[in-house]
Amino acid sequence: MKTTTASAARQFPCDKCPLQGFPHFQLHEKEEIKFLSGFKTGELVADAGTTVLVEGANSAHLFTVLSGWGFRYKTLDDGRRQILNYVLPGDLIGLQGSVMKEMQHSIEALSPMILCVFQRDKLxxxxxxxxxxxxxxxxxxxxEEQMLDEILLSVGRRTALERAAYLFAFIFQRAKSVAMVKNGKLTVPVTQQHVADTLGLSIVHTNKTLRKLAGRGALRWLDRGCEVLDEQMLMDISGWPGLPAAPRPYI
Amino acid sequence: MKTTTASAARQFPCDKCPLQGFPHFQLHEKEEIKFLSGFKTGELVADAGTTVLVEGANSAHLFTVLSGWGFRYKTLDDGRRQILNYVLPGDLIGLQGSVMKEMQHSIEALSPMILCVFQRDKLxxxxxxxxxxxxxxxxxxxxEEQMLDEILLSVGRRTALERAAYLFAFIFQRAKSVAMVKNGKLTVPVTQQHVADTLGLSIVHTNKTLRKLAGRGALRWLDRGCEVLDEQMLMDISGWPGLPAAPRPYI
DNA sequence: CGTTTCATTGATTAGTCTCAACGAAGGTGG
DNA sequence: CCACCTTCGTTGAGACTAATCAATGAAACG
Known part of the structure; x- marks a missing residue:
């Protein structure tokens, strides 16, 4: 397991936060930006595969994702892993560690990530x-709770095919809202092992399920990632109504 | 589906809130109690089987559970239901409806409940x-997010037996922290259908799984509920380390 | 006293897992 | 530059878990 690479360089002052550019993101007041500039202690650059936050650590900072993909997960003692949710730009991570005593889950980067680091004791x-x-x-x-509700519904009650379709429809819509979808297409940087650990399935069955979706033209499996091709088909297969398009805050 | 029964009677002024009595619950300042007295608009008494909050409603209030059992759930279009979590005294419910536009899940009472009702627009x-x-x-x-993380891990990655054991160990510990466990025993007012919808299993398989746990003496199935007998055995079977015993707030 | 709800059980079927093996691609070191 | 190794995706076979179907009994209810 790689460790995180800290970077002291601060490329993004808060008044030029790259998150400002996204369509539904609510802007901050001047006073707030001023405070946030002090609240922010720097930026963290994490390579793909890097563990950004470890379960059990209580020294955790609070982060906002500025760019890149990651995922939250928990493991059982014997190594079984469950991916809880994916982490995209604008997401706040590490709140559990700040508010409770310690983190009960880990976070790993799926792609190179840039994180905005906040000072927990100024919360x-x-x-x-x-x-x-x-x-x-x-x-x-x-x-986050609402997303988890929906994911739990999916893992608990949807069939393997519905589950997989839901997952990629869900990720697609989230990615769309932060301008990660280009020309109606999106490549999600995951392996089939990640998908299996998200859906609660074995990797073999995940493979067979994904091939079904690929056969129908809903997605295409690439080198090391999934290209989402037909959002509507995925929504139809899963019976998922989609995410509400509402203005959202960020820190 | 029964509807809720409103009750104008206010039996519990905030300075005599019954939640104060529980061991790990943090007390409020005088000023806060004064504010909360105004924040609180009354109490709601709900019978068992009553739907307290409905998915899609945006007129929802904010509630704190003062007594009784309930559960949060979501359903798919064809009726498949997933119970997301159980609701016990001290829990705050309806926050999603207050903070976002509308609730994305429903809440139903498992036993008679008394809820403290807050005025959403004073938030x-x-x-x-x-x-x-x-x-x-x-x-x-x-x-709540942390509990969901653990439940999702369980539904996604534990076997049926482990899942069931985890569920009742988890409920037992939560109930213990709000003094619902008497003489080391607890009766959870659920049907096997509730358990099935929590674990993501069919009712038949749930029955067979619960009989296994009963056969080992970990629990006993009663008339319409589950009596938890051996917390430690449930923890051993599930491999669940238990809830941290930390001071907790309430509103 | 019929009706409903809930728990229970057995038989069969379907879905998913495990085991095993293999190919493709990329990386590494000689 | 090539041989080797690792990771990742793929496929088939067989085993096992869990779902469905079906039926029954017990208790609660109106």
Whole structure:
């Protein structure tokens, strides 16, 4: 397991945060940006395959993803792994570690990532002086919960084919909202092992399920990733109505 | 489907909140209690089987459970149901409906419940003037996320027997922390259909799995509920390390 | 006293897992 | 530059887990 590579370079001052550019992202007040500039302690560049946060660590910082893909996961003692959710630009990670005692899950980079690093001990300060930002954090926590609800429904009650279709429709829509979809197409940088650990299936059965979806033209498997081709077909197969398009905050 | 029964009677003023009595629950400041008294609009008494919150409703209030059992769930179009988590005294429910546009899940009472009802539109006021309470809400949202992480790990990666053992160990510990366990025993007011919809299994297989656990003496199935007998055995079977015993807030 | 809900059980079927093997691609070191 | 190794995707066969179908009994209810 690779360790994270820290980088002191700060390429993105908060008033030029790259997240500002995304369509549904709510902008901050001047005062808030000023505070956030101090709240932010730097940037972390993580290579693909890197573990960004480890379960059990309590020294965790708080991060916002500026670019790249990652995933949250938990493992059982014997090594069985469950991927809980994927992490995309705009997502806040490490809140559990800040609010509770320690992180109960790990986070790993799927692609090179740039993370905005916040100072955990200034969080009370944020709550005291910037109620709107505090509300934003709560909003983001609620959203994560809502995503988990839907993922749990899927893993618990959908068939393998429906589950796989849901997963890629879901990822596609999330990616679309942060401008990662180019020309209606998207390449998700995962292996089939990742997909298996997300869906709660074996890797063999995952392969057979993905081939079915590929056979229908819903997606195509590439070198080391999945190209989503037909969002609508995936939604039809899974019976998933899609994500509501609402304005969203970020920190 | 029964509808909820509203009750105007207010039996519990905030300074005598029954949740104060529980061991790990953090107490509030006087000022906070004063605010909460205004934040609270009344109490809701729900009978067993009653739907407290419906998916899609956006008029939802915010509630804290004062007593009784409930569960959160989602359903697919064809009726397949997934129970997401159980709801016990001290839990805050309806936050998704307050923070996002609308609820994406429903909540139903398993036993008679008493809920503390809050006025959703005063939530910004709370964030503005009571940062500690705002932090508490975030804490509770984080905790829900953490529970969901663990449930998802279980549904995705544990065997049927491990899953069932985990479920009742988990419920037992949560119930213990709010003094619902008497003499080391607990009766959970669920049917096997509830258990099946929690574990992502069919009802037939759930029955066979529960009989195995009963055969080993870990639990006993009663009239309409499950009596947890051997917490340690359930933890051993599931390989679940248990809940951390930390002080927790409530609203 | 019929009706409904819930738990239970056996038989059969379907879905998924494990085992095993192999090919393709990429990386590494000699 | 090539031989070797590793990772990843793929496929088939057989075993096993869990779903479905079907039927029954017990208790609660109106």
């Amino acid at each position: 009370p300060d944020l709550f005291r002086n910037f109620p709107n930002l505090a509300y934003d954090i709560t909003w983001l926590a609620s959203r | 910004p006021d709370l964030f503005r003037n009571f940062p500690n309470l705002a932090y508490d809400i975030t804490w509770l949202a984080s905790r």
